Amino acid sequence: HMEYAGLPGEGLCLEDGVKIAKHLAGKGVDALDVSAGIYETMNTAWEPVGFDQGWKMNGAEAVKKAVRIPVIAASVIREPGYAEEVLKEGKCDFIGSARAFFADPDWMRKAREGKEKEIRKCISCLYCMETLMAADMSGTPMGCAINFQGCREDKYSDEMLKKDGEKRVVAVIGAGPAGMEAARILAMRGFSPVVFEKQGEVGGQIALASKPPKKEKTGWLIDYQKYQMEKLGVEVRLNKAPTLEELKALHPYAVFVSHGSNPIMPKSIRGIGGANVYTPVEILNGTVTLENKNVAVVGSGMTGIETAELLGDRGNKVTVFEMADDIGPGIFFQNLIDVMGRVSTHGTKLYPKHRLVEIDGTTAAFENTETKEQERFNFDAIVVSLGTSSNTELKEELDKEFERVVYLGDAKQAGRIENAVRTGYLAAAQLN
Structure with missing residues (x-):
């Protein structure tokens, strides 16, 4: 795929890169970090979801063959298993990444301990780049869509979470990214979340978002959240849209509503209910x-x-x-x-x-x-x-029946993955 990095016959080609690498090695450089892409070829430098792991490894491989110093390679590497393979094949000496460690700062520790399932793998959604570029103009700091703590470690960290749940039950309606993030944090705080999901699988909108071509990585977020539910012993009831009676039977300390959104089909457009x-x-x-x-x-x-x-x-x-x-x-x-x-x-x-x-x-x-x-x-x-609009099912009844009702994700306001994870995290971290 190397031809994607830039324009054919323009700028620096692989041969030039190898020449430069040899020259630098001769000048006493200790190691070379090999990547590709500049601002003008944006997507080859920090790749969107459509680029496969290792798509530009041949750059590092060519440099490694030409020099005797260590070569570091960056190429959307997200899985420890894949990283290990590349090293075994001798394509490079070190694996480099930035976003992988922004999404999960413990990536390396988890990989070393063989806890690959616990890694919150970067899904290449580029929310970090989007916020980084907007940060100068907007006052919204840079952030990670799937790791709410990223860039906020001084205010939010696992250590700072109050461990005062005392096994109190919190009902969570909907096991999309917002509901599962909330359940994860609630469990870490010592609450007993009970998650209801009307579908036969968890994931909500993300389960759909991972279906288009080249979007499989988006599904990694569900894999991570699902494993967290198992690891933390969170009760998840599938194929279950709870009735008011079932919720009352739990005597919940709070009810978190994260049952998502529905497609907008404006009734004002004649024929929109048609068969085709x-x-x-x-x-x-x-x-x-x-x-x-x-x-x-x-x-x-x-x-x-x-x-x-x-x-x-x-x-x-x-x-x-x-x-x-x-x-x-x-x-x-x-x-x-x-x-x-x-x-x-x-x-x-x-x-x-x-x-x-x-x-x-x-x-x-x-x-x-x-x-x-x-x-x-x-x-x-x-x-x-x-677009979509918040699902307002049961809203009046819930607000009337329970003392603490919190809306998260799309149920609060239709938005993106970042919105789901942020509202889920905060609702759980701030529950008093």
Whole structure:
């Protein structure tokens, strides 16, 4: 994949890198840290989720063959098993990473002790880069989406958690990233969390987010959280949406509500309840399988684009419509470049500035936001991806019945992984 690092025939090539390495070794340098990519080739320097572990190892390998000093290699290395393999093959002498240790500062200790399952592996979501770049302008410090303590170690650490739970029961409704993070921290504080999950598996939206192509790493967060539940002995009741009676029977000290969000399907759009209209959830969880069809995806947020990519991979002819002036509004540019690079290989058509007005069977009518004219298109299927809104089920009853009811993640406000983990952590850490 080395050709991805930069432009063919432009700038420094691998041969140049090897020459420079030899020169430096001759000048008495102690070790060489080999990577690739600069600000202009952003995604090859700090990679989004679409890059595989070890994709640029051949750079380090070529340098190692040419010099006699230790070579350090960085290449999205996340798993101790993989790191060990690369070292055994003699491709480099040391493994380098930055994000791996931001997501889990104990990565090395856990690897050494053979506790690989306990590692909170970086999912390459680039929240760190996004916040780092915004930090100058926004006052929001840099952070890690899956490790709330990252960059906040002075205020939040495992040692600082009050250990005053005294086995008091806390009901947690929903085992997505917010609910499981809350349960983890509650258990560490000595509470007895009981987690209810209406699906047959934990993970919530993340279980769906890991389904599009090249998104498997996102599922690592669920693996980590699931293992934490087992290790801490947290009771998780699957296939169980609790009734008010079941919750009352627990006599909970508090109820944490983390039952997520639902796709927005605006009733104002005529025909949106039609037989050929689907939500991204139905496509991603496999309830609906579309193959070799002509499909529209309405809405180009991350979910919309990733759903379009999945559909394209299955041989569908895909057209993406977006009301905003540009495709992918609000998506961090590195992630947008990454996913759009793959979407474009399917010949996906893109229509920004198009607002869905109505659906009539297999015909979708859009208003061009510039010309205000209506345009009609025919499709076999229409996938509506216009965001999500908090699930408000049981809200009134819960607020009335229990003294301490806390909303987390999407149930509080529809957001991203960072929002889920942060609200889960804080709700559990601050419960008094």
